[in-house]
Amino acid sequence: MCKDDRGRAGVVAAICSFVFWGMAPVYWKQVAHVPAFEVLCHRILWSLFFVGIMLSIRSNWGAFKNIFSSKKTMLLLTMSGLLVGGNWGLYIWAVNHDMVLQTSLGYYITPLVSMLLGVVIFKDTIRPIQLCAVLLAAAGVATQVVMVGSLPWVSLALAISFGLYGLLRKLADVESLAGLMFETVLLIPFVLIYLGHLELQGAASFLHVDRLTDMYLMGAGVITSLPLLWFAFAACRLRLTTLGLLQYIAPSLAFMQGVFLFNEPFTMGHLFTFMFIWSALALYSGEGWLQRSRKLVHAEEM
Numbered sequence: 001m002c003k004d005d006r007g008r009a010g011v012v013a014a015i016c017s018f019v020f021w022g023m024a025p026v027y028w029k030q031v032a033h034v035p036a037f038e039v040l041c042h043r044i045l046w047s048l049f050f051v052g053i054m055l056s057i058r059s060n061w062g063a064f065k066n067i068f069s070s071k072k073t074m075l076l077l078t079m080s081g082l083l084v085g086g087n088w089g090l091y092i093w094a095v096n097h098d099m100v101l102q103t104s105l106g107y108y109i110t111p112l113v114s115m116l117l118g119v120v121i122f123k124d125t126i127r128p129i130q131l132c133a134v135l136l137a138a139a140g141v142a143t144q145v146v147m148v149g150s151l152p153w154v155s156l157a158l159a160i161s162f163g164l165y166g167l168l169r170k171l172a173d174v175e176s177l178a179g180l181m182f183e184t185v186l187l188i189p190f191v192l193i194y195l196g197h198l199e200l201q202g203a204a205s206f207l208h209v210d211r212l213t214d215m216y217l218m219g220a221g222v223i224t225s226l227p228l229l230w231f232a233f234a235a236c237r238l239r240l241t242t243l244g245l246l247q248y249i250a251p252s253l254a255f256m257q258g259v260f261l262f263n264e265p266f267t268m269g270h271l272f273t274f275m276f277i278w279s280a281l282a283l284y285s286g287e288g289w290l291q292r293s294r295k296l297v298h299a300e301e302m
Contacts, residue, residue: 010237014246017230020223022253025103025262027223028095030216034205036093038198039220041191042206043088046221048184054229055177063178073172074182080168081183087161088224094154100258101270106158107251108277111244112137112284113163121167127291133284140276147269176232180225245285 031039055061067073094103112134118124126134144152169179198204206217235243255274258264 007237010234011242011246013230014234014238014243015249017227017234018246018249019253020227020230022250023257024091024223025095025100025254025257027216027219028092029262031213032096033209034213034217036089036096037194038205039092039217040085040089041195042217043092043220043224044085044184044187044191045195046218047180047224048188048221050221050225051177051181051184054225055181058177060175060177063175064181067174067178067182073174076168076172077174077179077182078186080165080172080179081186083161083165083168084183085187087158087165090154090157090161094158098262098264099154100254100262101264101266102152102154103158104251104254104258105152105274105277106155107162107254108248108274108281109137109155109159110162111247112280113159114166115284117163117167127287129283129287133280133287136276136280136283140273140280143276144269144273147272148267149269152273176228180228244288248281 028039055064067077091103094100115124115126115130116134119126141152141156144150172179174182195204195206206214238246259266
């Protein structure tokens with residue numbers, strides 16, 4: 001495949017993954033009648049089957065087995081598994097409690113959290129415009145506290161947990177599918193115990209509500225894993241700048257759903273909050289793009 005074809009394939013895969021993630025609230029709303037923790041358990045359970053099938057198709061079980069040769073990698077993936085499980089659960093709970101706008105805000109903030117983690121952990125240099133972006137994001141959060149009267153704790157929890165998850169996966173340096181398989185295997189014992197308890201108590205939803213509910217719960221594995229596959233495919237073929245700009249498709253779609261589809265409250269306080277965050281992201285993305293452009297020009301001149 002030539003370079004241009006690889007780039008186009010990467011863009012298509014990235015757009016597919018971010019559209020899937022962005023439209024996820026519509027899917028989770030279909031199981032709003034099922035307790036969020038039970039939905040989370042099915043999300044993990046059926047992800048295990050789907051990821052296992054994909055590992056078999058790609059003949060990539062070797063990468064999964066290699067994880068067990070390093071205690072450090074196992075520890076990092078254990079922590080990342082607990083983090084992503086909590087992130088998934090909170091996201092489902094928030095969507096089904098009419099907080100789609102807060103989830104959108106959280107995933108807008110995530111790149112800035114990742115940048116700050118890079119500064120703290122890897123001693124990355126924070127440039128003046130990047131610092132301005134962080135201060136604008138902080139101003140956005142403060143605006144919501146003052147004008148709306150509440151701290152966007154769901155947004156902050158989602159951003160921090162996913163930022164930390166990305167950090168741990170970077171440190172683990174494991175192939176995406178193999179790492180996800182380890183994380184789901186780690187959580188499966190707790191999932192089975194909880195689902196078994198629900199079944200014994202007569203409180204389980206799966207196979208006890210209707211076939212459509214069963215299909216949505218089983219489909220949670222595909223909804224979880226397929227966009228991750230597309231994202232991994234795209235990440236190998238695109239510049240980080242391109243991938244970074246495309247990632248805003250997901251929270252933008254969630255934002256539009258929250259406002260126009262689910263009719264969540266959207267006051268002037270919310271508008272000012274998002275305007276601060278959008279301005280921060282414009283600065284952050286624009287500055288990153290300029291820095292990379294200058295490096296490319298400098299490299300060509302040499």
